[in-house]
Amino acid sequence: MMKLNCLSTTKAISDARERSLSLSEKAGMFTHLLYCPYCRAFKIQCENMSGLMRAFKMTEKTNEK
Amino acid sequence: MSKSVNQSISTEQIEDIRGQMMKFALLQLQNSVIAEDLVQETFSDALKNIDSFQRKSALKTWIFAILKNKILDYFRYKERFVLESELSQDDEYSPNTFFDEKGHWKTGYYPDVPNVLLETENAVYSEEFWLIFEACLTHLPAKQARVFMMREFFDLGTQDICNQIQITAKHFHVLMYRARLQLQRCLSIKLHDD
Numbered sequence: 001m002m003k004l005n006c007l008s009t010t011k012a013i014s015d016a017r018e019r020s021l022s023l024s025e026k027a028g029m030f031t032h033l034l035y036c037p038y039c040r041a042f043k044i045q046c047e048n049m050s051g052l053m054r055a056f057k058m059t060e061k062t063n064e065k
Numbered sequence: 066m067s068k069s070v071n072q073s074i075s076t077e078q079i080e081d082i083r084g085q086m087m088k089f090a091l092l093q094l095q096n097s098v099i100a101e102d103l104v105q106e107t108f109s110d111a112l113k114n115i116d117s118f119q120r121k122s123a124l125k126t127w128i129f130a131i132l133k134n135k136i137l138d139y140f141r142y143k144e145r146f147v148l149e150s151e152l153s154q155d156d157e158y159s160p161n162t163f164f165d166e167k168g169h170w171k172t173g174y175y176p177d178v179p180n181v182l183l184e185t186e187n188a189v190y191s192e193e194f195w196l197i198f199e200a201c202l203t204h205l206p207a208k209q210a211r212v213f214m215m216r217e218f219f220d221l222g223t224q225d226i227c228n229q230i231q232i233t234a235k236h237f238h239v240l241m242y243r244a245r246l247q248l249q250r251c252l253s254i255k256l257h258d259d
Contacts, residue, residue: 005168014242018216018223019234041176045249048178053217056195 004028006039013043017050082125083108086132088203092210093136103139107132137219140229163246176249179256194256201251205244212237213244 004012012021012029021029033040083104090100111128163174170176202210212230215221221229227237 005164006170007164007168010246011238011242014245015238018238018241038170038175041178042246042249044178045176045253046245049245049248050217052198057218057220 004032006032006036009033009036009039010042013039013046017046078124082128085125085199086129089129089199090132090136092203092207093214094139095207095211099139103132103135107135110135133219140215140219140221140225163250174250177253179253197252197255201248201255204251205247209240209244209247212240213248216241 009029009032012025015021015025016029033043086104086107087100090104091097094100094103107128110131163171165171202214205213208230212226215226215229216223223234223237226232227234230237232240
């Protein structure tokens, strides 16, 4: 298993939103997330941003009608 | 055209929206002539369909939705060419300002989740949030901002984006990563200000 630092973990978190990670990338990422609150915050933020963009589009669709 | 709608929209409001639309279109299209055309078309479409527009507060969102579709159509159906200026941009994956030489977060750069973002519902409807978001987006290098919007806002697939911007998937992933880092940083600074 790869031992990941914050740099490679955040890259993996971002990449995971665009492509499927390899097994060892996944294992490395999740292990790191267990003990790193900062990278966990980064991951939550990534999810929040996507969620916001999606929700924003939904409000636009409602207004378009 | 209904009378009430007519009265509720001021010329300044239109000019303000127009300016924001131009900025948005330019960022995405990187070509002022095409951006101008699409913004113009958007306004004439909006006027034609003004009856379907309901609330004053949603005017901007409504017109932006039309513009968004126009840009999307443009992306999908028109042939794109790559501008010199886009190619010459620095694209190397360099260790950035966020991490130290061991790849750990630098003190002061620790990511956090602003309270406003915990309640996604609130942020979406807050005009202020989107102004801040727009400001942060404008601070990104043009290519990053463009790729981020194509992916997260226009919901285009990796292949589409890579074809249009003429980059490899790997490069696309790097641009997305950098955009996310910078946007998060900018958002948490600005959202914590007040």
